[in-house]
Amino acid sequence: LGSLRLYPKRGEYQLNAVQVLPAGEGLQALQYKQLRSRLENEGLFDLERKQLPPHPQIIAVVTSPTAAAWGDIQRTLKQRYPGLQVLLSGAIVQGDLAPASIVKALKRVERDDRAELVIVARGGGATEDLSCFNDERVVRAIAECDRPVVTGIGHQRDESLADLVADFSAHTPTAAAEAVVPDSQQLQENLHRCKMGLLESVKERWSIEQKQQKQRQEAFLTAIEERFAEERDRLQQLKLYLSNFPDRALTLQRIFSHQELLKEKLSALNPQAVLDRGYAVIRNQAGVIIRNPWDLDGEVELIVQLATGQLNVKVTEIPKVDDKKARDE
Structure with a gap:
């Protein structure tokens, strides 16, 4: 920004600059691209991620203890998931000392070995303020961390190499806190809906069972009635048979008498009978x-x-x- 003066006789221009702004690709941007390409070739940005625990009980936060991000994270976690234990591993998150401090904070969490996941967070700021999260030491420390790492760095428009290597990346510290724990109120509402749905399901099932039981009872009674009808028909046939029994008995008596007569004739013709008489x-x-x-x-x-x-x-x-x-x- 400035003013421009023209000297026509000499064909010269004079520029009086008031403010100079960098433009084009600077050295820092070039280094960023080169580092990103190298880390990407190593596979650090692959989509294979660690699984986030659905209901963590202990969470570690790597950020500055005086930063607004730390207060936002605490408030969000308390509102969403009361009773959660939150550990702070303090670190410098801006300036030349920030990369080493962040790496040290992550190692501290690893040695403590209580947290189930780690949130690395920092509020928004100028691009230069967030450059520590593009440092190769920080990126590799996040990639090598044994537990899942969630980043919440800057604003929505910001994206760092730490975001690319993290297991989950949120746009802000508050969004990171919301991503790692469920909303307890929402869980209660879901539980209530599940209970109501289960109750309705039980009622519906009970109604179905009642209908089926009634159908089984009706089928059983129908089967008994049919059996009774069959037995009545059979009893009627037996009664009819017994009513005709005297006539049948006379015929049988005649048959028995004729049988006895035949037995006597056979006995008379039996050679053994002759022998029994002394022959x-x-x-x-x-x-x-x-x-x-x-x-x-x-x-x-x-x-x-x-x-x-x-x-x-x-x-x-x-x-x-x-x-x-x-x-x-």
Whole structure:
């Protein structure tokens, strides 16, 4: 900014500067681009991130104890998640000593080993004030931290290398505090809705169960009635059968009488019955029944079948008779 004077005779210009502003790509911007490209090639900006705990109980904050960011974070965490334990690891967050101080604060959190995650925060400011978060030492310390790191640096328009390497990046310290813990009031409302939804679900399920139970009862009663109807029909058939039983009984009696008559005839025809009366059956050794003495020839052995048992006899003499007369008789 200034004034311009022209000397026409000599063809010269004279510039009286009041204020000089840098323009174009300066040395700091060039160094930033080179460092960013190198870290990106190393994979420090890859999207693989540590998982943020859903309900942390202890959180560490790396920031200046006198900065407004520390007060904003405390107030936000207290409002959103009462009972949370917040640890401060103080650090210088502006100037030449800031990178080493931030790295030292992160290592302090690691040694303490109580916090479940870390918030690295600083309020807004000029670009030069936030340059410490583009320092390679700070970026590598965040990348090597064992626990998740959330950054809340500057304003929404600001983006540092620390934001790129962090597990989660928020635009402001307050937004970082909101990102690491849920809203307890919202949780209570969600819990209430869940309870109401569960209650409605239980009521609906109970109603369905009642309907199903009623249907089962009706089906059971229907099945019993059908069974009763079947048994009544069967009983009616039995009654009809019993009413006709006398006629059937007379027929059966006749059948039994005829059976006894047949038994008597069979008993009379039974050879054993004849033997029981004192008779005997004579057979030769081949089992042929001997009816006439002239069927024997000389001395032979015979088998005499009695009512109980048998006798083996030997014929020694056969009386001579007139064969023709005997046959005639």
